[in-house]
Each structure stands twice: as C-alpha cells, then as structure tokens.
Amino acid sequence: MIQTPQFHHPHHRAFQSRMPYVRTMSMEQRWQDLANLLSFPGPTTDASGMHHPFGHHHPLHNYNHSHPHSMGYGPDATRGVLLHNATLAPPMGDVNGTVPFGNIGGTNLGNAVATSMNLTNSSEPMGESNSAPHYKLEPTHDIMYYQNGSSEFNQTDGFLSSILNDEDLQLMDMAMNEGMYTMRMLDSNNSLSSNVNICSTGASSTPMTRSEMERVDTSSDSAVSSMGSERVPSLSDGEWCDAGSDSGHNVGDHFAADYQAKYRPYDYSYSSRQHALSASDPARLPVAQKKHQMFGKRYFQEQGSASSLNQPPLTPVKYEYRDPSVPTTSFTNASHPEDEVGPKVPDLKYSCSMEFGRHHSAIVRNPISHIQHNHTYSLPPESSGVMPRPMSRDKTKSKKSEEEHLTRDEKRARALNVPISVDDIINLPMDEFNERLSKYDLSEAQLSLIRDIRRRGKNKVAAQNCRKRKLDQINTLADEVKEMRDRKMRLINEYDYHTNELKRRKDKYQQLYRHVFQNLRDADGNHYSPYHYSLQTSADGSIIVVPRSNSTLNPQDKKEHMQDHKNG
DNA sequence: GTAGTCTGTCATGAT
DNA sequence: TGATCATGACAGACT
Known part of the structure; x- marks a missing residue:
C-alpha cells in the first residue's frame, strides 16, 4: 500500500526513529546523487503530453540539494498527506516487458517498486536481482546512500582516472x-x-596448473x-x-x-x-x-x-x-x-x-x-x-701452438x-x-x-x-x-563497459520513475504531480509517495512549475 | 678509426 | 678470520 506519510503525525518521531537515517533517504535524493554523478540527460515530455518534471530541468536535481533530507521530514513539511488508498492506473507501457530492468545496485528497484506499488499488476520481478555481473553496489534495498554529491562513483571515477592517467605511478604501484x-x-x-x-573484456582466467607451478x-x-x-x-x-x-x-x-x-x-x-x-x-x-x-x-x-x-x-x-x-x-x-x-x-x-x-x-x-x-x-x-x-678464421687454428x-x-x-x-x-x-x-x-x-x-x-x-x-x-x-x-x-x-552499463541503467531508472508517476492515482483517480510529490523508499523496501515542499524545487523548476500552472 | 660489445679482472662489501 | 659470492667499475680484445 502506498502511503503518503503525514509528517505531523504524532508518530512521526517514532517513525523516523525506526529507520536509520540513511534508509529514510528519498528516492529523489538518491536519484539526484546519481544524476549529479552521471549528469543525466533529462527527458522532456512523455507521450501523454504531460510536462515531465524530468524534462529539461529535472526538478529533483536541485530542489533538495541544500537540504537533502529535509523534504517531507522537516518542520515545514506540513502538506504531507497520508494516502491510504492511493491507486495506480494500469501501466501504460510494459516497462518490465519491453526492456528488462537490470539490477540497480544489486537491488532491483523496478522489482521493489512494482512489488510495493503493484505498478504492473504482476508478481513477476522486473529484473533479476542477482544478475548483475559486476557491480553490486548494495546488497539491500537501499540503493544508494550517498549523502552528498561526492559519491563512491566519483571516487571510483577519480580512482580509475588517476590510475589510467598516471601511467608511471600506476606501474610502480602495481609492481609494488x-x-x-x-x-x-x-x-x-x-x-x-x-x-x-x-x-x-576481462582477465583471462586459465589458472596455471599445479604441475606448471611445481x-x-x-x-x-x-x-x-x-x-x-x-x-x-x-x-x-x-x-x-x-x-x-x-x-x-x-x-x-x-x-x-x-x-x-x-x-x-x-x-x-x-x-x-x-x-x-x-x-x-x-x-x-x-x-x-x-x-x-x-x-x-x-x-x-x-x-x-x-x-x-x-x-x-x-x-x-x-x-x-x-x-x-x-x-x-x-x-x-x-x-x-x-x-x-x-x-x-x-x-x-x-x-x-x-x-x-x-x-x-x-x-x-x-x-x-x-x-x-x-x-x-x-x-x-x-x-x-x-x-x-671462438676462432672466426679457420686458417688461424691450423698451426696454433698449444x-x-x-x-x-x-x-x-x-x-x-x-x-x-x-x-x-x-x-x-x-x-x-x-x-x-x-x-x-x-x-x-x-x-x-x-x-x-x-x-x-x-x-x-x-x-x-x-x-x-x-x-x-x-x-x-x-x-x-x-x-x-x-x-x-x-x-x-x-571502465568503458561499466560506464555504459551505468548509463543504461540510469536511463532505465529514469524511465521507471516517469512510469510510476504517470500511472499513479490518488483515491479520486487523479494524477500525482511530480512537482508536488516524490517517491521515497522506506526501510523495508516499500515505496511511499511523499509530498514535497516548494523549497525543494530549484528555481528553474519552480519557474516551470508556475508556467505550467498558468498554462493549465 | 670509432663505437659498441664481451669478458676477465680488481676492489669492495656481504655472507 | 678466511673463503666465497655479488657486483660495480675498468680495461683489453674483438666485432
């Protein structure tokens, strides 16, 4: 069941305390960190013509940047509404079917969302959570715990870059x-x-046989x-x-x-x-x-x-x-x-x-x-x-004395x-x-x-x-x-392979996020506006819809938001 | 003739 | 302490 937590709920403190801090990190926050790391290309509008929050200026990019965890949990988060009966419209496209979701950081986000929100009315997982061949960012539901812009990816990137750029150093380090x-x-x-x-593509792994080693x-x-x-x-x-x-x-x-x-x-x-x-x-x-x-x-x-x-x-x-x-x-x-x-x-x-x-x-x-x-x-x-x-000339050895x-x-x-x-x-x-x-x-x-x-x-x-x-x-x-x-x-x-793979999964995640909002309905059958709500992952892996405050929108998003309101 | 290489030898320090 | 080994340096022979 999708819940929009009422953060003035008397149990808010208790609710918060039950979750580790990092586990209350919103999906947006993780998305933003990921986007910051990878400079996501922003999609524009979806097929329905809905101006998509990710278009052009992703509302999640900066809206909570300064207060990454205040959204919905801060004292000004007064608009939170607990949606006990939020329902989802049937999926408009088979996100799962057309493009299988890869494992995102070792946790199948698509699976988690689908399972928790019944997005696709299917019990089938949207991906194989254990299929990730190389990267396994996290073993749990918590996809990314990045608390700020400097993430492991950046570190990894820098590490690899340094390795790849500083050849001499690399050689020496490796040799050492x-x-x-x-x-x-x-x-x-x-x-x-x-x-x-x-x-x-990888290190060959034919091991030296014991006899060879011996x-x-x-x-x-x-x-x-x-x-x-x-x-x-x-x-x-x-x-x-x-x-x-x-x-x-x-x-x-x-x-x-x-x-x-x-x-x-x-x-x-x-x-x-x-x-x-x-x-x-x-x-x-x-x-x-x-x-x-x-x-x-x-x-x-x-x-x-x-x-x-x-x-x-x-x-x-x-x-x-x-x-x-x-x-x-x-x-x-x-x-x-x-x-x-x-x-x-x-x-x-x-x-x-x-x-x-x-x-x-x-x-x-x-x-x-x-x-x-x-x-x-x-x-x-x-x-x-x-x-x-050795004698180069035979003639010299004929009568050589001993x-x-x-x-x-x-x-x-x-x-x-x-x-x-x-x-x-x-x-x-x-x-x-x-x-x-x-x-x-x-x-x-x-x-x-x-x-x-x-x-x-x-x-x-x-x-x-x-x-x-x-x-x-x-x-x-x-x-x-x-x-x-x-x-x-x-x-x-x-490195190239993983970079491309990360980009691919990033696109998948972006697609999924859009899909969720497109199909998410409240009790009255109305769309949830991505400007007003965001998705968060709770500690148990369930997805909750959290209202966002205006402060979490970056100026550009606010501007677009206002323009949207004027237009329609 | 010159440069590079090979190899023996010495000096020195380590074992 | 002497014997032996390792190695840098040098020099002569050789190519």
Whole structure:
C-alpha cells in the first residue's frame, strides 16, 4: 500500500526513529546523487503530453540539494498527506516487458517498486536481482546512500582516472603491490602466451596448473643461483628463438634475442679443453648456491647441491664426472692436458633449457616465479684466465701452438712450475685443495699465484653469473612492463563497459520513475504531480509517495512549475 | 678509426 | 678470520 506519510503525525518521531537515517533517504535524493554523478540527460515530455518534471530541468536535481533530507521530514513539511488508498492506473507501457530492468545496485528497484506499488499488476520481478555481473553496489534495498554529491562513483571515477592517467605511478604501484601483481599473474597467466592479450573484456582466467607451478618451483635446483627469473639461465643457444616466438615481439624478446647472440654457450675449444682438464668429484658441483638479491631484497635460497642432484632441474644441466679416485694429473705432468679424460666438473655451458622456451609464458605469469626464480646458472668449468674467443678464421687454428691456447694464468702456472692444474686450483674444494697443496713444497711465489688463480677463476664465474642475472632482471622487468600495459588496457575497457552499463541503467531508472508517476492515482483517480510529490523508499523496501515542499524545487523548476500552472 | 660489445679482472662489501 | 659470492667499475680484445 502506498502511503503518503503525514509528517505531523504524532508518530512521526517514532517513525523516523525506526529507520536509520540513511534508509529514510528519498528516492529523489538518491536519484539526484546519481544524476549529479552521471549528469543525466533529462527527458522532456512523455507521450501523454504531460510536462515531465524530468524534462529539461529535472526538478529533483536541485530542489533538495541544500537540504537533502529535509523534504517531507522537516518542520515545514506540513502538506504531507497520508494516502491510504492511493491507486495506480494500469501501466501504460510494459516497462518490465519491453526492456528488462537490470539490477540497480544489486537491488532491483523496478522489482521493489512494482512489488510495493503493484505498478504492473504482476508478481513477476522486473529484473533479476542477482544478475548483475559486476557491480553490486548494495546488497539491500537501499540503493544508494550517498549523502552528498561526492559519491563512491566519483571516487571510483577519480580512482580509475588517476590510475589510467598516471601511467608511471600506476606501474610502480602495481609492481609494488605484490599481492595485486600476484593476483594479476594468476588471473591472466594466459594472456602472455596468447601474445598481447590487450583489450580483452576481462582477465583471462586459465589458472596455471599445479604441475606448471611445481615445475617452476623446482626449477631452482640447478647449481648457481641468481636473482632473476629462470628464463635466462635456462635458455640454450637455439632455444631463445622459441622463447621469443612464443611471446611475440616485445622488449623481452629483444633481450632474449640479444641474449642469444651474446651469451653463447661456452663450448668453444677452450671449453672442451677445460672439460678435459677439469678434475673433480661429484661433490664439486658447479658452484654456487647463492644468495639472491632482487632489487635490494635478498633472498636466501637454500638449494644445496644435494637438491640439485635429487631433483631434476628445469634446466638440464649436464654433469660429467670422473672417478674421483683417479688422480688428476698435474698441469706440469700433463704435456697435453686436453688429452686428459676427465674429471669433471659439471659441463658448464650456460645451460639453456628447452623447458624455458616451452613454458615461457607460464613461467612469466607464474607468481611463484617472482618469489622463487631459478637464479642458477651452470657454468663452464674453466680455469682462470682469458677465455679465447671462438676462432672466426679457420686458417688461424691450423698451426696454433698449444701455448697460444693457454690462458694467462695457465702460462704463469707453467712458468712457475705449479704442480697443480689450473682447473684443480680453481675448482677443488677447500679441503682437497689444501691437501693438494700440502703435497708439494711450494714457494711463496707459487702459492701466491695459486691463490690468485683460484680467486680469479671463481670471480670470473661469479661475474658471468652476475651478468646473467642482470640481463635476467631486465627481461623480467620488460615482461612486467608489458603485463602492466596489458592490464591498463583491460582496465580501460572495463571502465568503458561499466560506464555504459551505468548509463543504461540510469536511463532505465529514469524511465521507471516517469512510469510510476504517470500511472499513479490518488483515491479520486487523479494524477500525482511530480512537482508536488516524490517517491521515497522506506526501510523495508516499500515505496511511499511523499509530498514535497516548494523549497525543494530549484528555481528553474519552480519557474516551470508556475508556467505550467498558468498554462493549465 | 670509432663505437659498441664481451669478458676477465680488481676492489669492495656481504655472507 | 678466511673463503666465497655479488657486483660495480675498468680495461683489453674483438666485432
């Protein structure tokens, strides 16, 4: 039953007190807030020729702006009339039928009105209250509780605008927000593999499978650590192309291609010789289980060599071992060190993985990858000294003496008759190294050289790892930049969608409001004038007709109102 | 000849 | 405290 509350009713106070303040907010107020937020286009006259209050200057726009809640409730609201028997004429148009009402703010206003006022003589809801796909402004009957012009929408608008406009800030914020980033990565881990999944209507949501995540997780089992992602250290020479083609052409790919060219595997003759030279036992796995540093943040990743052995790393690392019991021929004893069969330190090319190429996109998208990158690099077992570059001209290698292949440290060691191979000097564990040293009566110069050789050799490997990590970080950042750009485009599209959706529903609401007044009749069958009455939603969702005071009309509306009175 | 790149080396700080 | 690692800087070799 439609009621026009008598606000001088003795129970007015009680009536008011029963409702939360916000719940007594009139429909107009909410409408006005909505209109203020969205700058409603005002309809003019309806089909009946009735000058519509919404025309041109919506009477609700400003009439209660200064006193948004005084209308009908203030002390001057003396005109309120309780309409116990207000009836509605049959609906002139099937508002419900022709255009289904969307859910307005999670509450089906049309449904509420229709149910409460029997507008359409139908019990069917005018919309599906739960059908709102995205926005759910409010879960209750209270559609909008905006108390002033600054609404959530404005805030949202400003928020989105700021996001969309301040790209740098956005990128930084998002990058900083690990959680968000993680969500994003989880949310759209497919987009990268599908290459520039821009302008998608929503984030793709194919989750990374557990196996993929685990694969990434276990990818950090190779020997040397780094702080970048697994992509760089895992790539093999020819596999960079695969990785590049997988994700399209972007900055990361550029680096990838660049990297392919720059970081060729250390499989030169030098490397082969080193493999032959190297003598080690399985315990002498390459290198370094290292601490990681990611943008000033260090991660300590305990990935001992044991785990490297126990778990197949994502990056295939080739190890060649020689029986440790076989004594390593000292450098001076081996006239042809390359003939040594060998020892074997892990085969150290920069191992590059097919796995990376295959799982590139997944790895990049995997949030875990940002936490547990495979910072390991398998490196060539090499002695210290300058590594000769691959011979570009075959003619130069024909009669090269072996000495020309020797590194500087090897030459120095040979010059000082150091009885330990350079490879052993560098790669032997400390205990074994000292043991070896104790076997010989070495001069101070020899000892000093040996220490330098060992230091330089380890540092060389460390430098190589460091450079790989650096490029790895660059690649990772390039991927993140691309990801952020994709996200930005998605947000823009989403924003446009919601803006249009809001406008559509606004129009529906406007249509409904007009429809209500067109069909609303008092006991005598007369129309309710929208100038004199307004609709309000009570706490229980029922719609009441509330007389409005003149003070609630803005000057323009008053002017039109007066003109209407003069005309007719 | 010059510029850019690659890589070994040193110095330094951290672990 | 020494060994090792990480990394910036530098220099030489190379393209």
